Amino acid sequence: MTVKGKGSKQFESVDLLVVCCIVLLIIVTLAGICSFSTERGYYVTNQYGDNIKIFGNGIYKYDSFFKAPIFIGSDAVMLILVVPLLTTSLIQNLKKGTITTKLKLTALMGTVLYYATSIAFGVTYNSFHLFYIALFGCSLFAFICLVRGMDEKKLRDVHTSILPTKGVSIFLVCSGIALFVAWLPDIISSLLNHRSLELIEVYTTEITYVLDMGIISPLMLLCLYLLKRKNGLGDIILIVMLRLCSVIGIMLPVQTIFQLLAGIELPVPVLISKMGIFVILACFAVYFERFYYKGIHAEDYEFTQEGRRNEVDLNIQESNK
Template sequence: MKKKLIVTDILTICIIILLSLITIIGISSFSTDKSYFIINQYEDNVKIFGNGIYAHDSYFKAPIFIGSDFTMLFLVVPMMIISLIGEIKKRTIKSKLVLTTVMGTVLYYSTSIVFGVTYNYLHLAYIALFSSSFFTFIILVKSINSDDLRKMQKWILPSNGLSIFLILSGISLFVAWLPDIISSLINGKSLSLIEVYTTEITYVLDIGIISPLIFICLFYLKKNEGIGDILLAIILKLCQIIGIMLPIQTFFQTIAGIKIPIPALITKLGIFVLLATFAAYFNTKFYKNIDLV
Protein backbone atom coordinates (compact mmCIF):
# COMPACT_ATOMS: atom_id res chain seq x y z
CA MET A 1 0.00 0.00 0.00
CA LYS A 2 1.33 3.42 -0.97
CA LYS A 3 2.25 5.59 2.00
CA LYS A 4 0.76 9.08 1.94
CA LEU A 5 2.87 11.99 3.12
CA ILE A 6 1.41 14.13 5.89
CA VAL A 7 2.19 17.71 6.88
CA THR A 8 5.02 16.82 9.27
CA ASP A 9 6.65 14.64 6.62
CA ILE A 10 6.70 17.50 4.11
CA LEU A 11 7.96 19.96 6.73
CA THR A 12 10.69 17.53 7.79
CA ILE A 13 11.85 17.12 4.19
CA CYS A 14 12.07 20.93 3.88
CA ILE A 15 14.00 21.07 7.15
CA ILE A 16 16.48 18.43 5.95
CA ILE A 17 17.12 20.44 2.77
CA LEU A 18 17.51 23.72 4.69
CA LEU A 19 19.73 22.15 7.32
CA SER A 20 21.96 20.56 4.69
CA LEU A 21 22.31 23.85 2.79
CA ILE A 22 23.11 25.90 5.88
CA THR A 23 25.64 23.44 7.30
CA ILE A 24 27.45 22.84 3.99
CA ILE A 25 27.94 26.59 3.54
CA GLY A 26 29.05 26.85 7.16
CA ILE A 27 31.65 24.08 6.90
CA SER A 28 33.02 25.48 3.62
CA SER A 29 33.78 28.73 5.48
CA PHE A 30 36.64 27.19 7.45
CA SER A 31 39.86 29.09 6.78
CA THR A 32 42.33 30.67 9.17
CA ASP A 33 44.20 33.05 6.90
CA LYS A 34 41.79 35.98 6.62
CA SER A 35 41.42 37.03 10.24
CA TYR A 36 41.77 40.63 11.43
CA PHE A 37 41.32 42.66 14.61
CA ILE A 38 38.72 45.24 15.64
CA ILE A 39 37.76 47.15 18.76
CA ASN A 40 34.33 46.00 19.99
CA GLN A 41 31.59 47.96 21.78
CA TYR A 42 33.28 47.24 25.12
CA GLU A 43 36.59 48.66 23.86
CA ASP A 44 38.21 45.22 23.80
CA ASN A 45 40.52 44.05 21.04
CA VAL A 46 38.73 41.20 19.22
CA LYS A 47 40.03 38.87 16.53
CA ILE A 48 37.48 38.37 13.72
CA PHE A 49 37.30 35.17 11.63
CA GLY A 50 37.12 37.01 8.31
CA ASN A 51 36.06 34.19 5.99
CA GLY A 52 32.89 32.76 4.47
CA ILE A 53 29.51 32.96 6.13
CA TYR A 54 31.21 33.57 9.49
CA ALA A 55 33.38 36.42 8.20
CA HIS A 56 32.04 38.83 10.82
CA ASP A 57 31.99 36.39 13.72
CA SER A 58 34.81 36.19 16.24
CA TYR A 59 37.80 33.95 15.61
CA PHE A 60 36.95 32.07 18.81
CA LYS A 61 33.28 31.46 17.98
CA ALA A 62 33.46 30.71 14.23
CA PRO A 63 35.19 27.32 14.68
CA ILE A 64 32.52 26.44 17.25
CA PHE A 65 29.79 27.24 14.72
CA ILE A 66 31.61 25.20 12.08
CA GLY A 67 31.95 22.27 14.50
CA SER A 68 28.21 22.46 15.11
CA ASP A 69 27.57 22.54 11.36
CA PHE A 70 29.78 19.48 10.86
CA THR A 71 27.93 17.54 13.55
CA MET A 72 24.52 18.50 12.22
CA LEU A 73 25.39 17.62 8.62
CA PHE A 74 27.13 14.30 9.18
CA LEU A 75 25.22 13.06 12.25
CA VAL A 76 21.85 14.75 12.62
CA VAL A 77 20.85 14.97 8.94
CA PRO A 78 21.30 11.19 8.46
CA MET A 79 19.41 10.62 11.73
CA MET A 80 16.57 12.80 10.44
CA ILE A 81 16.41 10.94 7.15
CA ILE A 82 16.37 7.54 8.87
CA SER A 83 13.79 8.61 11.47
CA LEU A 84 11.56 10.18 8.78
CA ILE A 85 11.65 7.00 6.69
CA GLY A 86 10.83 4.98 9.80
CA GLU A 87 7.90 7.28 10.61
CA ILE A 88 6.51 7.12 7.06
CA LYS A 89 6.75 3.32 7.02
CA LYS A 90 5.50 2.52 10.53
CA ARG A 91 3.38 5.43 11.89
CA THR A 92 3.80 4.16 15.45
CA ILE A 93 4.18 6.11 18.68
CA LYS A 94 7.78 4.93 18.86
CA SER A 95 8.67 6.06 15.31
CA LYS A 96 6.98 9.41 15.90
CA LEU A 97 8.87 9.83 19.18
CA VAL A 98 12.21 9.12 17.51
CA LEU A 99 11.53 11.78 14.87
CA THR A 100 10.42 14.23 17.57
CA THR A 101 13.64 13.83 19.54
CA VAL A 102 15.80 14.53 16.49
CA MET A 103 13.60 17.52 15.64
CA GLY A 104 14.18 18.83 19.15
CA THR A 105 17.92 18.84 18.50
CA VAL A 106 17.41 20.71 15.21
CA LEU A 107 15.29 23.26 17.07
CA TYR A 108 18.08 23.76 19.62
CA TYR A 109 20.64 24.25 16.82
CA SER A 110 18.42 26.57 14.78
CA THR A 111 17.69 28.70 17.84
CA SER A 112 21.42 28.97 18.52
CA ILE A 113 22.30 30.19 15.02
CA VAL A 114 19.30 32.45 14.38
CA PHE A 115 19.97 34.36 17.62
CA GLY A 116 23.70 33.73 18.03
CA VAL A 117 25.42 34.08 14.67
CA THR A 118 26.35 37.55 13.39
CA TYR A 119 23.95 38.75 10.68
CA ASN A 120 24.85 37.33 7.27
CA TYR A 121 23.27 36.46 3.90
CA LEU A 122 21.85 33.19 5.29
CA HIS A 123 19.71 35.03 7.83
CA LEU A 124 16.44 34.27 6.03
CA ALA A 125 17.47 30.60 5.80
CA TYR A 126 18.18 30.64 9.55
CA ILE A 127 14.73 32.09 10.21
CA ALA A 128 13.10 29.51 7.92
CA LEU A 129 14.91 26.65 9.69
CA PHE A 130 14.03 28.01 13.12
CA SER A 131 10.37 28.58 12.25
CA SER A 132 9.83 25.26 10.48
CA SER A 133 11.59 23.20 13.17
CA PHE A 134 9.75 25.07 15.94
CA PHE A 135 6.26 24.41 14.56
CA THR A 136 7.07 20.88 13.37
CA PHE A 137 8.39 20.05 16.83
CA ILE A 138 5.18 21.32 18.46
CA ILE A 139 2.97 19.38 16.02
CA LEU A 140 4.98 16.20 16.55
CA VAL A 141 4.82 16.45 20.35
CA LYS A 142 1.09 17.10 20.21
CA SER A 143 0.57 14.11 17.90
CA ILE A 144 2.06 11.64 20.40
CA ASN A 145 -0.49 10.09 22.73
CA SER A 146 1.37 10.45 26.01
CA ASP A 147 -1.04 8.22 27.93
CA ASP A 148 -0.51 5.36 25.48
CA LEU A 149 3.25 5.90 25.59
CA ARG A 150 3.16 5.67 29.39
CA LYS A 151 1.26 2.38 29.20
CA MET A 152 3.69 0.98 26.60
CA GLN A 153 6.76 1.74 28.73
CA LYS A 154 7.77 -1.34 30.73
CA TRP A 155 10.63 0.45 32.50
CA ILE A 156 9.41 1.88 35.80
CA LEU A 157 10.30 5.55 35.59
CA PRO A 158 12.10 7.29 37.07
CA SER A 159 14.63 4.79 38.42
CA ASN A 160 17.08 5.95 41.07
CA GLY A 161 19.90 6.02 38.54
CA LEU A 162 17.89 8.05 36.04
CA SER A 163 16.77 10.49 38.75
CA ILE A 164 20.39 11.09 39.77
CA PHE A 165 21.37 11.53 36.13
CA LEU A 166 18.65 14.12 35.49
CA ILE A 167 19.45 16.06 38.65
CA LEU A 168 23.17 16.12 37.86
CA SER A 169 22.46 17.11 34.24
CA GLY A 170 20.25 20.00 35.33
CA ILE A 171 22.81 21.21 37.84
CA SER A 172 25.77 20.76 35.47
CA LEU A 173 24.39 23.39 33.10
CA PHE A 174 24.65 25.92 35.91
CA VAL A 175 28.08 24.65 36.97
CA ALA A 176 29.36 25.02 33.40
CA TRP A 177 28.07 28.52 32.63
CA LEU A 178 27.08 30.34 35.84
CA PRO A 179 30.66 31.11 37.05
CA ASP A 180 31.29 33.12 33.86
CA ILE A 181 28.18 35.22 34.47
CA ILE A 182 28.81 35.72 38.21
CA SER A 183 32.42 36.70 37.56
CA SER A 184 31.40 39.33 35.00
CA LEU A 185 28.77 40.76 37.34
CA ILE A 186 31.20 40.96 40.27
CA ASN A 187 33.86 42.64 38.13
CA GLY A 188 31.31 44.98 36.53
CA LYS A 189 32.42 43.94 33.06
CA SER A 190 30.94 42.06 30.10
CA LEU A 191 31.43 38.32 29.67
CA SER A 192 35.07 37.47 28.97
CA LEU A 193 34.20 36.04 25.54
CA ILE A 194 31.31 38.36 24.63
CA GLU A 195 33.52 39.72 21.81
CA VAL A 196 31.25 41.12 19.04
CA TYR A 197 28.03 39.75 20.52
CA THR A 198 25.44 41.30 22.80
CA THR A 199 24.63 38.11 24.73
CA GLU A 200 25.62 34.46 24.98
CA ILE A 201 22.79 32.40 23.48
CA THR A 202 24.13 29.10 24.89
CA TYR A 203 23.78 30.44 28.42
CA VAL A 204 20.21 31.53 27.70
CA LEU A 205 19.19 28.17 26.24
CA ASP A 206 20.97 25.93 28.72
CA ILE A 207 20.26 27.83 31.94
CA GLY A 208 16.90 29.31 30.95
CA ILE A 209 15.29 26.43 29.05
CA ILE A 210 17.12 23.09 29.05
CA SER A 211 17.96 22.96 32.78
CA PRO A 212 14.39 23.82 33.91
CA LEU A 213 13.04 21.37 31.31
CA ILE A 214 15.11 18.58 32.87
CA PHE A 215 13.58 19.20 36.29
CA ILE A 216 10.10 19.52 34.79
CA CYS A 217 10.67 16.17 33.08
CA LEU A 218 11.65 14.58 36.40
CA PHE A 219 8.56 16.06 38.05
CA TYR A 220 6.22 14.54 35.44
CA LEU A 221 8.01 11.19 35.55
CA LYS A 222 7.44 11.05 39.31
CA LYS A 223 3.79 11.96 38.70
CA ASN A 224 3.63 9.00 36.29
CA GLU A 225 2.44 11.21 33.42
CA GLY A 226 3.30 10.38 29.80
CA ILE A 227 4.53 13.86 28.95
CA GLY A 228 7.49 13.05 31.19
CA ASP A 229 8.41 10.16 28.90
CA ILE A 230 8.31 12.45 25.84
CA LEU A 231 10.46 15.08 27.54
CA LEU A 232 12.88 12.39 28.72
CA ALA A 233 13.37 11.04 25.20
CA ILE A 234 14.01 14.58 23.89
CA ILE A 235 16.49 15.39 26.66
CA LEU A 236 18.42 12.14 26.28
CA LYS A 237 18.76 12.60 22.52
CA LEU A 238 19.89 16.23 22.86
CA CYS A 239 22.37 15.29 25.58
CA GLN A 240 23.91 12.57 23.40
CA ILE A 241 24.30 14.80 20.37
CA ILE A 242 25.75 17.70 22.39
CA GLY A 243 28.22 15.23 23.92
CA ILE A 244 29.41 14.40 20.39
CA MET A 245 29.24 17.98 19.13
CA LEU A 246 31.43 19.53 21.85
CA PRO A 247 34.58 17.49 21.05
CA ILE A 248 34.09 18.25 17.35
CA GLN A 249 33.79 21.97 18.14
CA THR A 250 36.96 21.72 20.24
CA PHE A 251 38.73 19.94 17.37
CA PHE A 252 37.94 22.78 14.95
CA GLN A 253 39.09 25.33 17.53
CA THR A 254 42.33 23.38 18.01
CA ILE A 255 43.19 23.23 14.31
CA ALA A 256 42.44 26.96 14.16
CA GLY A 257 45.15 27.46 16.76
CA ILE A 258 42.88 28.29 19.70
CA LYS A 259 44.16 26.95 23.02
CA ILE A 260 41.49 25.85 25.50
CA PRO A 261 42.53 25.98 29.20
CA ILE A 262 42.52 22.60 30.97
CA PRO A 263 39.95 23.72 33.62
CA ALA A 264 37.59 24.75 30.82
CA LEU A 265 38.04 21.38 29.11
CA ILE A 266 37.13 19.62 32.35
CA THR A 267 34.13 21.73 33.30
CA LYS A 268 32.72 22.47 29.84
CA LEU A 269 33.77 19.43 27.80
CA GLY A 270 34.50 16.55 30.15
CA ILE A 271 31.25 16.92 32.11
CA PHE A 272 29.06 16.98 29.00
CA VAL A 273 30.83 14.03 27.36
CA LEU A 274 30.40 12.01 30.57
CA LEU A 275 26.72 12.92 30.78
CA ALA A 276 26.29 12.02 27.11
CA THR A 277 27.67 8.55 27.82
CA PHE A 278 25.09 7.98 30.55
CA ALA A 279 22.40 9.49 28.31
CA ALA A 280 23.22 6.93 25.61
CA TYR A 281 22.80 4.12 28.15
CA PHE A 282 19.46 5.41 29.44
CA ASN A 283 18.24 6.15 25.92
CA THR A 284 18.92 2.55 24.82
CA LYS A 285 17.13 1.22 27.89
CA PHE A 286 14.20 3.58 27.34
CA TYR A 287 13.47 2.38 23.80
CA LYS A 288 14.15 -1.28 24.55
CA ASN A 289 11.39 -1.22 27.14
CA ILE A 290 8.71 0.26 24.88
CA ASP A 291 6.23 -2.54 24.25
CA LEU A 292 4.64 -2.11 20.82
CA VAL A 293 2.36 -5.10 21.21
Protein backbone atom coordinates in the same frame (compact mmCIF):
# COMPACT_ATOMS: atom_id res chain seq x y z
CA MET B 1 -1.46 16.86 1.32
CA THR B 2 -1.72 13.12 1.85
CA VAL B 3 0.27 10.42 0.15
CA LYS B 4 -0.20 6.89 1.34
CA GLY B 5 1.42 3.70 0.12
CA LYS B 6 0.74 0.11 1.00
CA GLY B 7 1.90 -0.61 4.55
CA SER B 8 2.78 3.03 5.13
CA LYS B 9 1.15 5.88 6.98
CA GLN B 10 -0.02 8.96 5.08
CA PHE B 11 2.39 11.77 4.26
CA GLU B 12 1.24 14.71 6.37
CA SER B 13 2.04 18.39 6.76
CA VAL B 14 4.45 17.75 9.62
CA ASP B 15 6.43 15.39 7.38
CA LEU B 16 6.74 18.16 4.81
CA LEU B 17 8.11 20.44 7.53
CA VAL B 18 10.69 17.79 8.43
CA VAL B 19 11.73 17.51 4.78
CA CYS B 20 12.14 21.30 4.64
CA CYS B 21 14.32 21.12 7.76
CA ILE B 22 16.53 18.47 6.17
CA VAL B 23 17.01 20.54 3.01
CA LEU B 24 17.69 23.73 4.99
CA LEU B 25 20.13 21.90 7.27
CA ILE B 26 22.13 20.68 4.28
CA ILE B 27 22.31 24.18 2.78
CA VAL B 28 23.20 25.95 6.04
CA THR B 29 25.72 23.42 7.33
CA LEU B 30 27.54 23.04 4.00
CA ALA B 31 27.95 26.82 3.79
CA GLY B 32 29.26 26.85 7.33
CA ILE B 33 31.77 24.05 6.84
CA CYS B 34 33.06 25.63 3.61
CA SER B 35 33.75 28.82 5.57
CA PHE B 36 36.61 27.28 7.53
CA SER B 37 39.80 29.25 6.88
CA THR B 38 42.20 30.95 9.27
CA GLU B 39 43.95 33.22 6.79
CA ARG B 40 41.64 36.25 6.73
CA GLY B 41 41.39 37.14 10.40
CA TYR B 42 41.68 40.79 11.44
CA TYR B 43 41.34 42.81 14.64
CA VAL B 44 38.68 45.31 15.68
CA THR B 45 37.73 47.11 18.88
CA ASN B 46 34.37 45.89 20.14
CA GLN B 47 31.65 47.87 21.91
CA TYR B 48 33.24 47.03 25.27
CA GLY B 49 36.61 48.51 24.33
CA ASP B 50 38.37 45.16 23.89
CA ASN B 51 40.62 44.23 20.95
CA ILE B 52 38.89 41.29 19.24
CA LYS B 53 39.97 39.10 16.33
CA ILE B 54 37.31 38.57 13.64
CA PHE B 55 37.13 35.36 11.59
CA GLY B 56 36.88 37.16 8.25
CA ASN B 57 35.85 34.28 5.99
CA GLY B 58 32.67 32.74 4.56
CA ILE B 59 29.27 33.19 6.16
CA TYR B 60 30.99 33.61 9.53
CA LYS B 61 33.24 36.42 8.35
CA TYR B 62 31.71 38.87 10.86
CA ASP B 63 31.86 36.45 13.78
CA SER B 64 34.74 36.29 16.24
CA PHE B 65 37.76 34.10 15.57
CA PHE B 66 36.96 32.18 18.76
CA LYS B 67 33.28 31.53 18.01
CA ALA B 68 33.39 30.79 14.26
CA PRO B 69 35.17 27.41 14.66
CA ILE B 70 32.54 26.48 17.25
CA PHE B 71 29.78 27.23 14.75
CA ILE B 72 31.60 25.23 12.08
CA GLY B 73 32.04 22.29 14.43
CA SER B 74 28.30 22.36 15.11
CA ASP B 75 27.63 22.47 11.38
CA ALA B 76 29.83 19.43 10.80
CA VAL B 77 28.03 17.32 13.42
CA MET B 78 24.59 18.39 12.18
CA LEU B 79 25.48 17.51 8.58
CA ILE B 80 27.37 14.26 9.17
CA LEU B 81 25.33 12.88 12.07
CA VAL B 82 21.96 14.54 12.54
CA VAL B 83 20.88 14.91 8.89
CA PRO B 84 21.30 11.17 8.13
CA LEU B 85 19.60 10.22 11.41
CA LEU B 86 16.73 12.63 10.75
CA THR B 87 16.28 11.37 7.20
CA THR B 88 16.31 7.75 8.34
CA SER B 89 13.85 8.45 11.16
CA LEU B 90 11.47 10.22 8.80
CA ILE B 91 11.51 7.31 6.34
CA GLN B 92 11.00 4.77 9.13
CA ASN B 93 8.15 6.79 10.59
CA LEU B 94 6.47 7.03 7.19
CA LYS B 95 6.81 3.28 6.70
CA LYS B 96 5.85 2.08 10.18
CA GLY B 97 4.39 4.94 12.19
CA THR B 98 5.11 3.20 15.51
CA ILE B 99 5.67 4.69 18.93
CA THR B 100 9.42 4.22 18.62
CA THR B 101 9.74 5.82 15.18
CA LYS B 102 7.64 8.81 16.22
CA LEU B 103 9.59 9.31 19.44
CA LYS B 104 12.91 9.14 17.59
CA LEU B 105 11.71 11.67 15.01
CA THR B 106 10.45 13.99 17.73
CA ALA B 107 13.71 13.76 19.67
CA LEU B 108 15.78 14.59 16.60
CA MET B 109 13.54 17.54 15.76
CA GLY B 110 14.14 18.81 19.28
CA THR B 111 17.87 18.73 18.56
CA VAL B 112 17.38 20.54 15.25
CA LEU B 113 15.29 23.19 17.03
CA TYR B 114 18.06 23.74 19.58
CA TYR B 115 20.62 24.15 16.78
CA ALA B 116 18.34 26.40 14.72
CA THR B 117 17.66 28.63 17.72
CA SER B 118 21.39 28.89 18.45
CA ILE B 119 22.34 30.06 14.96
CA ALA B 120 19.25 32.22 14.37
CA PHE B 121 19.88 34.23 17.55
CA GLY B 122 23.60 33.64 18.09
CA VAL B 123 25.35 34.08 14.74
CA THR B 124 26.20 37.57 13.57
CA TYR B 125 23.88 38.73 10.78
CA ASN B 126 24.98 37.38 7.40
CA SER B 127 23.65 36.50 3.93
CA PHE B 128 22.14 33.23 5.21
CA HIS B 129 19.91 34.91 7.78
CA LEU B 130 16.72 34.07 5.86
CA PHE B 131 17.76 30.41 5.82
CA TYR B 132 18.26 30.58 9.58
CA ILE B 133 14.79 32.05 10.05
CA ALA B 134 13.24 29.40 7.79
CA LEU B 135 15.03 26.57 9.62
CA PHE B 136 14.00 27.97 13.01
CA GLY B 137 10.37 28.32 11.96
CA CYS B 138 10.11 24.90 10.30
CA SER B 139 11.81 23.09 13.17
CA LEU B 140 9.70 24.89 15.79
CA PHE B 141 6.37 24.06 14.17
CA ALA B 142 7.44 20.54 13.24
CA PHE B 143 8.48 19.88 16.84
CA ILE B 144 5.19 21.26 18.20
CA CYS B 145 3.15 19.17 15.75
CA LEU B 146 5.09 16.00 16.59
CA VAL B 147 4.67 16.50 20.33
CA ARG B 148 0.99 17.29 19.93
CA GLY B 149 0.59 14.20 17.76
CA MET B 150 1.68 11.87 20.56
CA ASP B 151 -0.92 10.37 22.88
CA GLU B 152 0.58 11.40 26.22
CA LYS B 153 -1.93 9.47 28.31
CA LYS B 154 -1.17 6.16 26.62
CA LEU B 155 2.61 6.47 26.46
CA ARG B 156 2.89 5.07 29.98
CA ASP B 157 0.84 2.01 28.98
CA VAL B 158 3.37 0.76 26.45
CA HIS B 159 6.50 0.85 28.61
CA THR B 160 7.47 -2.10 30.76
CA SER B 161 9.55 -0.08 33.25
CA ILE B 162 8.24 2.18 35.96
CA LEU B 163 9.77 5.59 35.33
CA PRO B 164 11.60 7.41 36.61
CA THR B 165 14.13 4.81 37.71
CA LYS B 166 16.74 5.84 40.26
CA GLY B 167 19.34 6.16 37.52
CA VAL B 168 17.13 8.35 35.32
CA SER B 169 16.27 10.56 38.31
CA ILE B 170 19.94 11.07 39.17
CA PHE B 171 20.77 11.78 35.52
CA LEU B 172 18.06 14.45 35.17
CA VAL B 173 19.05 16.19 38.40
CA CYS B 174 22.78 16.06 37.63
CA SER B 175 22.23 17.29 34.07
CA GLY B 176 20.13 20.21 35.24
CA ILE B 177 22.75 21.17 37.82
CA ALA B 178 25.66 20.64 35.39
CA LEU B 179 24.35 23.33 33.06
CA PHE B 180 24.54 25.85 35.88
CA VAL B 181 27.94 24.58 37.03
CA ALA B 182 29.31 24.99 33.50
CA TRP B 183 27.98 28.48 32.71
CA LEU B 184 26.99 30.29 35.93
CA PRO B 185 30.57 31.02 37.13
CA ASP B 186 31.21 33.03 33.95
CA ILE B 187 28.18 35.22 34.62
CA ILE B 188 28.94 35.65 38.35
CA SER B 189 32.53 36.59 37.56
CA SER B 190 31.45 39.24 35.06
CA LEU B 191 28.97 40.74 37.55
CA LEU B 192 31.54 40.86 40.33
CA ASN B 193 34.07 42.52 38.03
CA HIS B 194 31.47 44.99 36.70
CA ARG B 195 32.16 44.12 33.08
CA SER B 196 30.72 41.98 30.33
CA LEU B 197 31.40 38.26 29.83
CA GLU B 198 35.03 37.42 29.17
CA LEU B 199 34.26 35.85 25.77
CA ILE B 200 31.35 38.10 24.77
CA GLU B 201 33.60 39.58 22.04
CA VAL B 202 31.42 41.14 19.28
CA TYR B 203 28.13 39.80 20.65
CA THR B 204 25.55 41.38 22.91
CA THR B 205 24.57 38.19 24.75
CA GLU B 206 25.45 34.50 25.00
CA ILE B 207 22.61 32.46 23.50
CA THR B 208 23.98 29.16 24.87
CA TYR B 209 23.62 30.43 28.44
CA VAL B 210 20.04 31.51 27.74
CA LEU B 211 19.03 28.16 26.21
CA ASP B 212 20.85 25.89 28.65
CA MET B 213 20.12 27.73 31.90
CA GLY B 214 16.77 29.23 30.97
CA ILE B 215 15.14 26.34 29.10
CA ILE B 216 17.04 23.04 29.08
CA SER B 217 17.92 22.94 32.79
CA PRO B 218 14.34 23.69 33.97
CA LEU B 219 13.03 21.13 31.44
CA MET B 220 15.20 18.47 33.07
CA LEU B 221 13.56 19.10 36.44
CA LEU B 222 10.09 19.43 34.89
CA CYS B 223 10.66 16.11 33.14
CA LEU B 224 11.44 14.41 36.45
CA TYR B 225 8.31 15.91 38.02
CA LEU B 226 6.09 14.73 35.14
CA LEU B 227 7.59 11.24 35.18
CA LYS B 228 6.84 10.92 38.88
CA ARG B 229 3.28 12.05 38.18
CA LYS B 230 2.99 9.33 35.49
CA ASN B 231 2.38 11.99 32.85
CA GLY B 232 3.28 10.87 29.33
CA LEU B 233 4.61 14.33 28.48
CA GLY B 234 7.49 13.47 30.79
CA ASP B 235 8.38 10.54 28.51
CA ILE B 236 8.48 12.83 25.48
CA ILE B 237 10.64 15.43 27.25
CA LEU B 238 12.92 12.66 28.55
CA ILE B 239 13.63 11.17 25.14
CA VAL B 240 14.17 14.65 23.64
CA MET B 241 16.61 15.60 26.40
CA LEU B 242 18.49 12.30 26.10
CA ARG B 243 18.97 12.70 22.35
CA LEU B 244 19.99 16.34 22.72
CA CYS B 245 22.55 15.45 25.42
CA SER B 246 24.03 12.66 23.30
CA VAL B 247 24.42 14.95 20.26
CA ILE B 248 25.90 17.76 22.36
CA GLY B 249 28.37 15.25 23.81
CA ILE B 250 29.59 14.55 20.28
CA MET B 251 29.38 18.16 19.15
CA LEU B 252 31.61 19.66 21.87
CA PRO B 253 34.73 17.59 21.04
CA VAL B 254 34.25 18.35 17.33
CA GLN B 255 33.95 22.05 18.11
CA THR B 256 37.16 21.80 20.15
CA ILE B 257 38.95 20.11 17.25
CA PHE B 258 38.02 22.97 14.90
CA GLN B 259 39.20 25.50 17.47
CA LEU B 260 42.54 23.71 17.81
CA LEU B 261 42.86 23.57 14.01
CA ALA B 262 42.31 27.31 13.97
CA GLY B 263 45.22 27.71 16.42
CA ILE B 264 43.14 28.64 19.46
CA GLU B 265 44.71 27.59 22.75
CA LEU B 266 42.26 26.15 25.27
CA PRO B 267 43.25 25.79 28.95
CA VAL B 268 42.95 22.27 30.35
CA PRO B 269 40.63 23.36 33.22
CA VAL B 270 38.25 24.79 30.61
CA LEU B 271 38.27 21.55 28.65
CA ILE B 272 37.49 19.57 31.78
CA SER B 273 34.75 21.82 33.14
CA LYS B 274 33.08 22.74 29.86
CA MET B 275 33.59 19.69 27.64
CA GLY B 276 34.32 16.83 30.03
CA ILE B 277 31.07 17.22 31.96
CA PHE B 278 28.92 17.11 28.85
CA VAL B 279 30.77 14.17 27.32
CA ILE B 280 30.21 12.13 30.48
CA LEU B 281 26.54 13.09 30.56
CA ALA B 282 26.26 12.15 26.90
CA CYS B 283 27.50 8.64 27.63
CA PHE B 284 24.81 8.20 30.28
CA ALA B 285 22.24 9.74 27.91
CA VAL B 286 23.00 7.12 25.25
CA TYR B 287 22.63 4.35 27.84
CA PHE B 288 19.31 5.61 29.19
CA GLU B 289 17.98 6.21 25.69
CA ARG B 290 18.68 2.59 24.76
CA PHE B 291 17.13 1.49 28.04
CA TYR B 292 13.97 3.47 27.31
CA TYR B 293 13.43 2.07 23.81
CA LYS B 294 14.09 -1.49 24.97
CA GLY B 295 11.33 -1.03 27.53
CA ILE B 296 8.68 -0.29 24.90
CA HIS B 297 6.44 -3.28 24.21
CA ALA B 298 3.80 -3.65 21.50
CA GLU B 299 6.20 -2.18 18.95
CA ASP B 300 3.56 -2.44 16.22
CA TYR B 301 1.07 -0.13 17.95
CA GLU B 302 0.54 2.90 15.74
CA PHE B 303 0.12 6.43 17.08
CA THR B 304 -1.92 8.50 14.66
CA GLN B 305 -1.55 12.28 14.44
CA GLU B 306 -4.53 12.59 16.78
CA GLY B 307 -2.79 10.28 19.26
CA ARG B 308 -4.94 7.12 18.86
CA ARG B 309 -3.41 3.65 18.79
CA ASN B 310 -4.29 0.98 16.29
CA GLU B 311 -7.06 -0.79 18.18
CA VAL B 312 -6.84 -3.95 16.07
CA ASP B 313 -3.19 -4.45 17.07
CA LEU B 314 -4.10 -3.65 20.67
CA ASN B 315 -6.75 -6.38 20.76
CA ILE B 316 -4.32 -8.91 19.27
CA GLN B 317 -1.71 -8.02 21.87
CA GLU B 318 -4.21 -8.34 24.72
CA SER B 319 -5.46 -11.72 23.49
CA ASN B 320 -1.91 -13.10 23.44
CA LYS B 321 -1.32 -12.27 27.12
